[in-house]
Amino acid sequence: MKIRYLMLHAYGMGGTIRTVINQANAMVKAGHDVEIVSVVRRRGKPQFAIHPSVRLSTLVDQREGRQADSLRRKAWRRVRGKMVPRGEFAADYFTERVEKAVMDYVAGLTDGILVTTRPALNLISARRAGKGVIRVAQEHMNLNAYPETIRREIGRYYDRFDAVAVLTRTNQLEYQELLPKSKIVSIPNAVHKADQRHSRQDNPIVVAAGRLVPQKGFDLLIPAFAQVVAEHPEWRLRIFGTGPRQAQLSAKIDELGMQDHIALMGRTERLDEELAASSVYVLSSRFEGLPMVMIEAMTHALPIVAFDCPTGPRDVLTDGVDGILVPPRDADALAVALREVVSDRRRRLEMGAAAAAAAHAYAPDVVMPMWENLFTELLHGEQVNA
Known part of the structure; x- marks a missing residue:
């Protein structure tokens, strides 16, 4: 399978970044063709280890020139600003250059599985991804944590996805109520390693x-x-x-x-x-x-x-x-x-x-087969309907 993970900043720190990288690493170890696409790049190297067989690419390199990008943000918000709605926790990343780069990237895809990993990217994928692409939205936050502006856009566009993946059964019920006709699956994130050194309870x-x-x-x-x-x-x-x-x-x-x-x-x-x-x-x-x-x-x-x-x-x-x-x-x-x-x-x-x-x-050996099964099911569904 060809799997692309579209992330906001693969070079940063944070739970979502770590778990998506863990997932990409596991998929490439299972023999799949895997790429991580980072929307922006603000550091020289990733903070989490990426398997050498996982391709890593960037849409907008911001290691230099971030100030010029930020000066254009207000004008962009007046002219466009509809693809990434107000209230998205990472809205400030989406300058004119960044938002256009994401739209152009997803519109240019013609095959494989595209996994997007936050509302801004999910909404762009839902509205712009090319035909022939299996679209999977990952949600790493519970629905009610989002402001109404985000929940409204989720309800409007997420039914275009082949599947929406959430982290818990509670999340699944929330999203299913909003999107009754959509395929909502619950797959937890995996820890990078389940068998770790145990605390001896000696230190206060x-x-x-x-x-x-x-x-x-x-x-x-x-x-x-x-x-x-x-x-x-x-x-x-x-x-x-x-x-x-x-x-x-x-x-x-x-x-x-x-x-x-x-x-x-x-x-x-x-x-x-x-x-x-x-x-x-x-x-x-x-x-x-x-x-x-x-x-x-x-x-x-x-x-x-x-x-x-x-x-x-x-x-x-x-x-x-x-x-x-x-x-x-x-x-x-x-x-x-x-x-x-x-x-x-x-x-x-x-x-x-x-x-x-x-x-x-x-553990990875428990969680990752869930992803493989989902991707296989979606791909077979595409073949049947073709």
Whole structure:
């Protein structure tokens, strides 16, 4: 099979980027012809390992000249601006040059499977992809996390896809209600490796990871962990990631006097080692699609403490068995649950073992055949109808 993955920025960091690259790597290992197409390029090399047999190409190289692109953005928004609607979280990437490059690329395809990986790209594919192309939209976020402008366009155009792939059964029901005539399939993202080194529960360290943006709720986690420190001063919180809220989060840490207990660690290429060396993973997100770093933490036998946010945590965790779910955005409840697990090593070991077992449902050898089966079904359907 010829499979093309169209991504916004294959050279960046983030859960979606990592999981799509993992999928491309697995498909090429299975003998398929695979290409990753990055809409933009802002770094010299990818941050995640790409199999040498996966072709990597770029539509718009922005390592130089981004300023000129940005100066044209307002004019483009007035003249066009309809293909990528307001409210798309990555709308600022889509200058005139970028949006036109994506439209021209998908319109020029004549064969194979095109997998697009976020609403902006999905909508362009739905409206512009050439005949003969099998179109698959990947959705990495729950439907209700999008503003009305996006949901309206999804309802208007997604029925043009051969399949829409979502991450959880909850997501599937949401999308099926909006798109009753469309093929909606639930396929989770796969971890890059299921058999990882397990935590020994020796270090008083809680880990969180993600972009430093409001979605991830680190502004709620920091005061919650301050309550933990009041009773367990030996424990530390390490938050991995970068983003626009770094200054505000640093100020909150200083305000609470938590400089010796909470650290913003920045980006790391050693997250697996950091997870194995910690004892608890905490998810403080306001909303998620499928929280992959949380599942990767489970492969290291870490118990999870998470907000029961829409969607993802409840689709993965069994409350009280491999993690603890608390009401969304309730920092006090998060603090109570964290105190509960940090104070009981035996329970952490039991929950961690259950978490590692549950994480095997997201192993590549479990998930990737689902994609192969879907692609094969779609291709055979095309042949029958030809």
